[in-house]
Amino acid sequence: MNIAIIGGGIAGLSCAHELERHGIVPTIYERNGFIGEQYEHVSAILEILHRPIKDAPKYFYDKFNIKIEPINTVNSLVHYSPHITTTIKGNFGYFFHRGKNETAFKPQLLSQLKKTKIIFNENADYKVLLKKYDYVVIANGSSNFTEELGCYQHWVNTYVRGAVVSGRFDPNALLMWINKDYCKNGYAYLTPFNEKKASLILVVTDIVEKQIDEFWELFLYTENLDYKIIEEYKLEHKTGFVYPHRLNNLYFSGNAGGGIDPFLGFGQMNSLMQGVFAAKSIVLGKDYEKLIKKLEKNNKKLHEFRKAFNQLTNWQYDLLVRSIDLPGIKQLLYFTQLNVVNVGGSLLGLKNKISTKGRKKN
Numbered sequence: 036m037n038i039a040i041i042g043g044g045i046a047g048l049s050c051a052h053e054l055e056r057h058g059i060v061p062t063i064y065e066r067n068g069f070i071g072e073q074y075e076h077v078s079a080i081l082e083i084l085h086r087p088i089k090d091a092p093k094y095f096y097d098k099f100n101i102k103i104e105p106i107n108t109v110n111s112l113v114h115y116s117p118h119i120t121t122t123i124k125g126n127f128g129y130f131f132h133r134g135k136n137e138t139a140f141k142p143q144l145l146s147q148l149k150k151t152k153i154i155f156n157e158n159a160d161y162k163v164l165l166k167k168y169d170y171v172v173i174a175n176g177s178s179n180f181t182e183e184l185g186c187y188q189h190w191v192n193t194y195v196r197g198a199v200v201s202g203r204f205d206p207n208a209l210l211m212w213i214n215k216d217y218c219k220n221g222y223a224y225l226t227p228f229n230e231k232k233a234s235l236i237l238v239v240t241d242i243v244e245k246q247i248d249e250f251w252e253l254f255l256y257t258e259n260l261d262y263k264i265i266e267e268y269k270l271e272h273k274t275g276f277v278y279p280h281r282l283n284n285l286y287f288s289g290n291a292g293g294g295i296d297p298f299l300g301f302g303q304m305n306s307l308m309q310g311v312f313a314a315k316s317i318v319l320g321k322d323y324e325k326l327i328k329k330l331e332k333n334n335k336k337l338h339e340f341r342k343a344f345n346q347l348t349n350w351q352y353d354l355l356v357r358s359i360d361l362p363g364i365k366q367l368l369y370f371t372q373l374n375v376v377n378v379g380g381s382l383l384g385l386k387n388k389i390s391t392k393g394r395k396k397n
């Protein structure tokens with residue numbers, strides 16, 4: 036079986052890994068001349084978003100035989116709203132290095148591939164590859180092909196400004212800010228590489244590129260952050276709903292398969308799983324839609340949650356952040372197995388129906 040994968044990102048690499056486990060050697064087409072991140076940062080996988088999965092690295096290993104070493108555990112969550120700060124201690128998940136060296140997420144995945152052929156510096160097009168391969172897995176981290184094919188429904192548009200900063204940090208603490216003044220319906224967060232270096236990211240909803248600098252300056256000024264900036268970048272970040280996830284012998288996986296969550300814009304866990312499930316579907320003839328159903332449902336719930344969250348004002352952000360520290364609420368959110376994703380939207384008092392219109396299942 037001849038299989039091409041467009042994109043050597045999380046979904047593409049996990050798909051190749053699973054195909055190799057079934058004795059198939061795919062070809063990955065990667066636009067860049069390397070595997071890894073253009074812009075170095077630290078990402079997180081938070082347990083609260085993926086319940087009942089408690090421990091992501093253990094889950095990847097037990098289920099898919101994929102080893103990903105985090106750089107740290109997340110043991111402290113610091114929430115900032117305009118006037119309130121709340122810190123909670125516990126086991127909340129993991130930090131991962133995103134970059135180009137061997138400790139980073141994608142290079143770790145790459146090191147576990149044995150035979151997969153990678154063609155670098157190739158901006159691949161599925162229309163060309165379909166003529167040559169039995170199956171093509173689109174894992175290019177973007178919605179451009181699914182939009183072109185009419186399988187994409189837009190959800191959230193954000194602009195991101197990120198920086199690598201130096202200062203003094205708690206390597207186990209995730210800091211998160213919400214304030215309508217400088218991030219609209221988005222948020223800002225700081226994730227540490229170590230005690231001296233961190234990744235600082237501002238996500239602002241519904242703006243164009245030239246506006247992000249103004250919001251960034253306002254963020255730093257409002258929060259009185261004077262870290263030394265080592266490196267900076269800007270990115271557009273889109274989230275949407277994809278359906279179907281397969282058109283004949285064309286599969287959509289990772290961000291290209293709608294894997295990215297519409298609440299925080301996180302997508303590592305979903306992308307890794309969608310990559311594996313695309314491979315399983317191709318090799319074992321299993322229904323891809325069924326395999327990824329839970330992930331899709333989770334993202335729909337997170338979209339409900341996002342829409343409810345968008346209705347809140349700065350004053351309500353203060354109430355929310357204060358309430359996180361109340362004993363009963365804190366216990367319920369962080370120290371039980373309550374599926375916060377399932378009940379979150381309803382808890383915030385808004386139920387919007389999500390249209391799942393798209394092409395028909397093939």
Ligand SMILES: Cc1cc2nc3c(=O)[nH]c(=O)nc-3n(C[C@H](O)[C@H](O)[C@H](O)COP(=O)(O)OP(=O)(O)OC[C@H]3O[C@@H](n4cnc5c(N)ncnc54)[C@H](O)[C@@H]3O)c2cc1C
Pocket residue numbers: 041042043044045046047064065066067071076077078079080157158159160174175176177195197236270288289290291294295300301302303304306
């Ligand atoms: C700044 C930032 C911070 C983030 N933080 C988090 C976080 O904390 N937690 C979390 O869970 N998620 C986070 N995410 C999201 C997460 O990184 C993505 O959801 C995930 O990487 C998506 O995996 P993917 O395989 O679909 O795409 P990607 O990892 O983006 O990989 C796509 C690959 O395809 C290649 N490509 C693109 N087009 C072509 C083409 N035509 N031909 C060949 N190759 C092509 C690209 O070069 C790239 O290598 C973050 C994202 C960003 C940008």
